[in-house]
Amino acid sequence: MSRADNALTLRYRLSVLSRFCAAIFGGYFFTAHCVALLSLLIPTSKVDAVLYSVCVSILIYCCVFIAVFAARSQKWIWSVLIISILGLDLLTRYVQGGI
């Protein structure tokens, strides 16, 4: 990964692009679904639940971002992201009583 030993091959560049996409977009949608669910679970008034969840959203986003770049395998990153986003979405619908 370090710049010293990289050969700037197409493959390497694509893998960097893929990681940035996973971190920026994957991280964004993961966080968005995560805070949506969180706001449903916080047992306070609606206003307060919204405020608490948006305040921690950036923290979650950063953790996911860092994790994406720290992880070894690209396949692992993408599968975990996609599965967890779907899982969070299902859970949110379940809590809302949509399922």
Place this chain on the structure above:
Amino acid sequence: MKESFFRSMTWLHTWVGLLLCWLLFLIFFAGTISFFRHEISLWNQPAVHSIENNKYQQQTLIESGLGYLREAAPDANRWWIGLPSDRQPELQVSHRHSQGEGKRDKWIDERLDPNTLTQIDGLIDTKGGNFFYRLHFDLHYMDRKLARWLVCFASLFMLIALISGIVIHKRIFKDLFQFRPQKGVRAWLDAHNLSSVLALPFHLMITYTGLVTLIFMLFPNPAETLYDEGLKGFRADFYPERQRIEASPDRLSEPAFDKAFAHFNQNWPEQKIKRVIVDHPDNAAVSIKIYGDNGTLIRDEYPFWQYSGATGDLVKTARIDPSNAEMLYGGMIAVHSGRLAHSGLRWLYFICGIAGCIMIASGCIMWAKRIRERLKPTQSGSIGLKLVETLNIATIMGLPLATAGFFYANRLLPPEITARADKEVLAFFVTWLITALASIAFRNTRAWQIFAYTNALVWILLPVCNALTTSGNLVTYIQEGKWILASFDFAFLATALVFYFQGNKLASKATHQAPTKRPRTRAATEQEA
């Protein structure tokens, strides 16, 4: 695994940092200046300089404001009275008028001397500190929404760069006390570390809370999940004071202002008032909205009271007793904007902001220097390297120069020209553009040095320009105890001094070292006011 994590974070820090560092420098630079937003508005408006501290009680000021508006704008749909503070000496009275179907309402802003309660003569059209405040998150010449997304994106990268920077920084305390000024890239690394680590809590705080200020644009999801109408529903719940009040067809000639203020002053006698807004002053829907002053409390939104103007009764209040979540969210925004800061803390904010600028500047310069050192003397460098070097000099040297250009334009443009405020802004961007164009052609140490001397020259002449174009100067400011205005002159001189020493340093570098090594600068680290 541990080593690999360390390496991936080093890589992340370098690239995330480099990609958006110039935008981040602009955001940090404009934000740092914005801590003195009201002071700059004051400096930019010489007609307000002679106003003495207000001697009347707030109730007298409110009544005179209302009296003035009743005469000046009886048919307005909103009156707005902003009370004087330590940072803004004048009494602001504004009124808003309907422009017919489909058109936006028009605001007319007026200012009164709080001691004579008459209009201030000789006001000029200027954006003042609000220009830098808006530049900080709306950028300029750009769609507002797009600009805010860009700023959010850059701030996120900043936060990632900070976190990965902490990870790769194994010896945080050792590096803190290490500064090796004569050792080329090492010196840059030390400057980068020093400015980052010393003000690290500030950097983390300001970046995180900065993102929180735009959080409902970034993550509207919780509000959309909990409210049927989404953000709109949440806003109606969270900002009861912003709800629109519809006009009534019935006229009302004598609103019950006295009764309302008598009730307010009896129940909240100690409450300092920030502003008073009257909606629909000429009809039966008239409402009086009182916003309290938070002073140095860590709160963002103001406590709020709304009275009916028809009956004089209290209709609703908000934020008098905020919940924990409101304190958390409002507190984050309050520490970001620094409105709570008294002058000492404000300077600390400013110094930390400058440390942030140094951190970003030294980071970008270090990147370019490292690549340049790896090249053989005969190699000319890739397009990427040239681009980075150009952007470095254009941003780091250009922004202080452009800021000086803005201040000169404020003093030198004739007061009667049309769209004067926009021309001041134009002066800022034209100066910046010229610097950028020049830096495409000249990027070596000599160019940094010339820009440093140019900066020193324009900043040292700024107090002179001020003395020649206004009735005050540094000596009279000190004699009359006008410390805000005196600080401007001191800050201008200090900036000039820093650039002068930097230019000297660069001059000695350019002559002492062998030209083949192509030494780059000690530039631009400690500057700007």
